[in-house]
Amino acid sequence: MNTAEIKSISDQYLFPTYTRAPLALVRGEGTKVWDADGREYLDFFSSTVVTVVGHCHPALVAAVEEQARKLFHVSNLHYCEPQALLAQRLVEASFADRVFLCNSGAEANEAAIKLARKYGHSTGGGRYEIITALGSFHGRTLATIAATGQEKVRVGFEPTQDGFRYVEYGDIGAIEAAVNDRTIAIMLEPILGESGVVVPPDGYLRELRALCDRLDLLLILDEVQTGVGRTGAMFAYEHEAIEPDIISLAKGLGGGFPIGAMLARNPIAGSFDAGSHGSTFGGNALASAVGLAVLDTIDSEELLENCRAMGQRLRDGIDALPGSKVESTRGKGLLIAAVLDAPSAPYVDACRELGLIVNSTGGNVMRLAPPLTITADEVDSGLEILGEVLQ
Ligand SMILES: Cc1ncc(COP(=O)(O)O)c(C=O)c1O
Structure with missing residues (x-):
């Protein structure tokens, strides 16, 4: 099924209790996810601050498989x-x-x-x-x-x-x-x-x-x-x-x-x-x-250390975007908010269109919470998209 088909069935049969973006994910690996139309994204939201060791981490897949067989x-x-x-x-x-x-x-x-x-x-x-x-x-x-x-x-x-x-x-x-x-x-x-x-x-x-x-x-x-x-x-x-x-x-x-x-x-x-x-x-x-x-x-995988280092890199990178919409950043580790000088929702949509999933908590706040497994290259790729959207 493609995104439009999944969306149409969901909209017809599920309670409309969520405000959903037109995105249907079908596969993930680490920080990357793919939608039903084959497009790749960086998931800087860990699917609502959940996928802490990235999508489909081999150790988690192995744990599910091993336990499911027992x-x-x-x-x-x-x-x-x-x-x-x-x-x-x-x-x-x-x-x-x-x-x-x-x-x-x-x-x-x-x-x-x-x-x-x-x-x-x-x-x-x-x-x-x-x-x-x-x-x-x-x-x-x-x-x-x-x-x-x-x-x-x-x-x-x-x-x-x-x-x-x-x-x-x-x-x-x-x-x-x-x-x-x-x-x-x-x-x-x-x-x-x-x-x-x-x-x-x-x-x-x-x-x-x-x-x-x-x-x-x-x-x-x-x-x-x-x-x-x-x-x-x-x-x-x-x-x-x-x-x-x-x-x-x-x-x-x-x-x-x-x-x-x-x-x-x-x-x-x-x-x-x-x-x-x-x-x-x-x-x-x-x-x-x-x-x-x-x-x-x-x-x-010493992910607490990576969380601190990558959190700092991401936050410093956002703070350093020259002339951007970002008024300030706040957070700890890899739970970060960029406070914009305008409502964040349109910028969140623009990031997604360029292949980066972030979140608006409402008002001017853009929330970023990538997996603790994120690499420096992935942080930098995300920053490039943020730069394009927010500058
Ligand atoms: C701080 C906090 N407490 C509780 C909840 C509720 O968790 P759940 O949606 O798993 O019931 C959330 C969900 O966003 C949360 O952020």
Whole structure:
């Protein structure tokens, strides 16, 4: 099928819940993807910040093939080796003591919200309110749209789940002012991803940790977008040398295979026991095998180092485009925003027409998040197209 045919069937039969560009991808390899009409593109968006080790990485393909020949799925009423090994690996790589595996970012956040509430009940007092940030994005389920600090995602779905309060991102004083005797947790993205790669002031996470310790609150970090190497550290909280109480992961964890995870430390993790939470597919054998392969690949190919180096190269290259539409850049590692002096959407379309996939988070922000495997030559090829479009 060509792009027009795929588009026509999709437009007829799928709910129109996404604003799609006229692009149907059929093949990928590393940073490169090909559309149904045979055109090649550089994917500087990792298909929504997901394909962290590039498209169809041979180690991931091998993990899928090997596990698929053995067993796709194991009931969570039984034990499953890849699931056990993935949980062990995530605990060893992080602050956490326990892992709950699920299938997406929203589910990982649901698990985090439930765990915080359960902890509020099990420690007495039944504290349940969670403070989140204006402009945050935590998912599309009913609890996560309530957690999301954007009115537009809740409109038409009222009454929404209560128990969330929203404060200005990056402002510790605003959080402290919002705390009351019902507050159990603060839940934040280390960098606001969907709202335009907004990086908080240096020291924000450290101050948050201190505030949570002082007021006996849980610190939940939504690392769905920033986790698994995207910012040049395995988890973004490492940049400020703090340890949160709970984090959520998804996107990069499966490198394109659907998986999510909620990680927590003791004693908070102890609030979940048999029957507290569950998911038929969570930690599915195939998904877990791929998750392990992603973590192995990040280590064996030293991709955190590459992420930092290529992130710097890309950002420096954008900053150096003379006389361009770019007013400033921001971000960490390979999660980068170019803030333009005009709405970004037409420039994103123009990049795609020249063979470069980037993203508009709305307004003037162009988001770039290539795979951690990107090479210097690929960065430079992308910069050439950006130069052509933005200068
Ligand atoms: C920070 C953050 N949290 C949660 C989500 C929701 O993840 P999912 O779409 O996998 O449910 C996203 C998705 O963009 C995200 O960026």
